[in-house]
Amino acid sequence: MYSIFNVAxxxxxxxxxxxxxxxxQNRTKNIFKRTIEYSFIFYLLCIVQLTTGGILFPP
Known part of the structure; x- marks a missing residue:
């Protein structure tokens, strides 16, 4: 049975x-910039999930 690794x-x-x-570690340093970076990383995770469909591990 195959198992699919959900990337997102x-x-x-x-x-x-x-x-x-x-x-x-960095309480109030560049909160807006870090929020944009986190959003972009989450966006990339979703794009990888959509393009690959997850990572398939054969038995």
Whole structure:
């Protein structure tokens, strides 16, 4: 049975952890710029998911 690795879901969880760590380290430095960067990274994750359909692991 094949298993499909969902890139957008897993990447979003990792991005959330990165955002939390980044906000703890740099509380008020360039909040707007960082928000735009996080949005772009999430956009890239969604594009990768849509173009690849996920990563397929054969048995």
């Amino acid at each position: 879901f897993t990447g979003s969880i990792l991005l959330l952890f990165y955002i939390i760590v980044d906000f703890v």
